[in-house]
Amino acid sequence: MDLKLASRKNKKKTIVDVDGIKIGEELVVIGGPCAVESEEQTMKAARAVKAGGGKILRGGAFKPRTSPYSFQGLGLKGLRILEKAKQETGLPIISEVMDSRDVTWVAEYVDILQIGARNMQNFSLLKEIGKTKKPTMLKRGMYSTLKEWLNCAEYILSEGNPNVILCERGIRTFESYTRNTLDLSMIPSVKEVTHLPIIIDPSHGTGKLSLIEPMAKAAVAAGADGLMVEVHPDPKNAKSDQQQQMTPDQFKKFMKNVNALDNFING
């Protein structure tokens, strides 16, 4: 692989510091709703994430949806709600940026920029994000190989932004029981090839509530640097991803079990 900057050969492990939370050093759990739907919903979710021991709040303001008729997100209003949730809970914010024109604006509001799976190879977006120094989580495209994925990370790094975090969120296979096939082999593979931290998203990776915790545990066992899961105060009435968002109670239990395993493995 022709990786000048992402290659493990050139550098020690990257630790991305987000408000003192060190991604790459400790197991970091990111939680929150799929989309910011309202202030009340987001505040409730943020409090649940905080109470459960989550370190970072997720929430989509600009949503990439398969159908143009699906809920597209609250946009700037959504970012403002996230900012408010941060003020109350102290949790740093991660949110997706889809449009290269929005990069600097979203960066004003969030602590980590997220590049969604569908935008992994949006090279102008990658370059624009590379010009900022914002921590950035690059999701693996659903049809992408490790090499393609890391080349996209290389785009961000080569523009001068060293704070790249990878995120495996499942790929398309012929299996239809699960929403995607969560490729956990990527955890050790990424670690063999690069110095970048990797986070696992079992919510999108499986699309099934019952599978999230087992796959999260498997990810921790395989050495993941963090987990990203969806938490919603009322998943049944969510505007998106109804099948895979945890309730606050479910998240609490999830955190307890995942932390127990993490303590067992990593001390």
Add this chain to the structure above:
Amino acid sequence: MNDKLLKQIRKNIDYIDKKIIHLLNERMENALKASKVKETIEDKSREKQILAKISRKEGNLVDQEFILELYKSLFNESRTLQEKGLKLIGFQGAHGAYSEMAAKNWNKKLVSIPCDTFAEVFEGVKTGLYDYGILPVENTLGGVVGTVNELLMNDDELKIVGAIEQPIEHCLLYPEAEKFRDIRKVYSHSQAISQCKNFLERNNLEPVKYYDTAGAAKLVAEEKPEATGAIASSLAAELYDLEIVKQNIENVSKNRTRFFILSKTAQSKEGDKCTIIFSTAHKAGTLFNVLSIFADAKINLTRIESMPSGTGNYSFFLDFIGSIKDEKIQKILQEVQDNTENYRIMGCYKERSNQ
């Protein structure tokens, strides 16, 4: 189709109503200003004059009788307001300016009147148009407000009767926040622009200097210049119906401005802070000698500012903690006066910090 049309027309009506209220407010402000300079409140000949002027308008849809009735009640309201003996405070900028926020925090009973320039505030207090004037003296990010210090230096009439620190939280305002991508230019006061320099650079926005932050918000709201936003307070957003694109856009989060409140008569209540001004002879160590008087007496100096006054000469502003009613302070000030030129006490007042 008709629904859409009606909606648009109603939007226009709402806009006109808002303008009428703004204008009525402005009219009342001017009536109050007039009451400060005229002999008696009721002036029948002036009322007649006004009525004659407005009834000459031709091609008007509005019935003359109606206008007459409207103005009669307007005159009544104006008189009642004038009779209240309200105290006025002049501030630089348009309504919603940080100076106005500071004035309200200093004394919410005062009626704040907008002025275009610092000099206008100054002159207004001198001529008795305003009972007080409020002026910014220094900011934690933008530094000294030079023009204000110059005005203070060249004056020997007005007294500082109060000081207040006001937190400044700049916001980027635009008519429709969701259309933030369109913004290219940003109007604001030069101080606000320098305080938000990093934000403007990060987002590739071109700053355009304007006389006031709230004035910039007013301009953006009323004239809607293409792709143009304003940096102003959240209060300005509320007043001019603009939306906040981003709050707290200043370079450093601890952004505060200190304001002086000026009046023709010195503060009668005991203060806890004093401001003096003096110049020193062009000799080595003269300023040092003055400062050592304070140091020896263990008096805490809170501000020292120098201003060039004529060729090669400097005037100094000195703020220190203490009251001029204190005998120890009086003795020290006598010593300072003996060692300096053009010495003057600008005021002894209560310093207030607004969290």
